[in-house]
Amino acid sequence: MSDASNKAFQADFYAHFQASRAAVTTTLEAQKTNVNPNTIQETSVKVAALRKSLVDATDLLLAYDRRQCEEQMAALESLLEDIRASAAPKPRFAFKRKGNKPPAALPTGPKPLPEANASGATTTRESDTTPSTFHTLAAHSHRYLTSRSIPTYALSSPEHSDLTIADLDHCIVNLCTVSSLDPAQESPPILALTALHVRDLKDTILVLPSIKGSALLHNLTRCIIVVGCHQFRMHTSTDVRVHLSISSNPIIEHCSGIAFAPYPAAIAGLAPALAENLAKKSTHASVQDFSHIRQTPSPNWSLVAGDAAEPDWKAILDEPEGGVDTVLATYLPEVVTPVP
């Protein structure tokens, strides 16, 4: 392409891209108050088309335009994701098993157990309607949650299972110990997991054992995560402190304000099963930021200083008598970038 026609293309493309983006954004914003699944479907086709046009034009755009368009595109896609998620939380979990192929020795469709919880709160939304053989802990707020809060917990063999944690607001999730307030006779075995999927957590502390597989996390805001795993990938999250034991390079993408620290010795010391699976030599400091593929250090993450004060893990792990909010208020502010 000649220089002149290239310039003309760049100008045209930019104008077209901005116009389409503005139109789609307006439609999406309107969906926040007045949801219409058809509109969302149509709009997502438009978003995909816009993404494709951007990808196709990538080579021809000026670096500055390209970066701007990329950022705007990512913002648009995450807006769409948000709206979809709030419009239709159920279908995301609603895949049912069909009978035409034997599901390889899986216990199909267990009935969710009523949740044995001091507060007598109801079970989670998804589990009421979806027979599932994977563990899901979802849709809670202001709650202290343990493995007993997972409706399918008692039903499945503990080996090779998948845990999904989604849609929590102001919660403490403790999958490492049994609460001292819980009158339950015996400690349940620590969940042996091979995969972890986490999505949409706000102001939440997650304390998990080591997973013999990967952890994939999306959309976390103001959280503390304790976990061990083979791989760690975190997307679109802000202000999260991660206490991690890992044997590969952790990666982040579209994230900011992320701090990494080692898996707390105080938690690993609670049970042999917790210490056993930790990485011999954790590489939690070798973070790669896929949104910052450059020689310069990424501004999106840091390491917690070695001499920084550890939170009082016992206070976090024990079921708080006065509810979780006080504990959260004590520990979460450490990771919050101060709000004016």
Next chain:
Amino acid sequence: MGLLTIIRKNRQKEKEMRVLFLGLDNAGKTTILKKLNDEDITSISPTLGFNIKTFVHGRYTLNVWDVGGQRTLRPYWRNYFEQTDALVWVVDSGDRMRMRDCKEELHSLLLEDRLAGASLLVFANKQDILGSMTDSEIEQALDLPSIKSHEWTIISCSAVTGKNLIEGLDWVVNSVASRLYYSTITSSVPTNSETERGVPVTPDHGGAP
């Protein structure tokens, strides 16, 4: 160079296939390739950029490109489309929350002119994990039956146990061979492989090595 060598060279070249491994991040693309190659699969880091592996499979040489699937890397997939004989789309069968994303990425790839004619194998990976979606559930979730533009199949597999990995490659090779070479081949274990690595060609990086 003797005549025989030239002929052999040409024949070798003619039996090469270019296979592109794509899919969302965390699907298990790199693990599958390492497992096929008998390498250690416990300390794989997420792929920043791409890996190339060469397998001798039966009478064919497969040049396999494994490209990172993170959202920021997906725009660069297009740099790898040229002359692709087969696309292997790897799915994390337990990742219910991203099936829609997975479906959309796949269908938008299939619109790509440079992938027209490529055979499509969908690997429903991680079947060893309790609670994974079955291949027929994934077939529905990804709306595979609507694909008319490509010869496709779905095979459930596990990169950890190795189940069905060779069978998947067999399908790829047979499908491509019947299109390009009009000959059939039989199954065999891959041998003789090498790996290269690279980083994506990004404007910020100033070009790949």
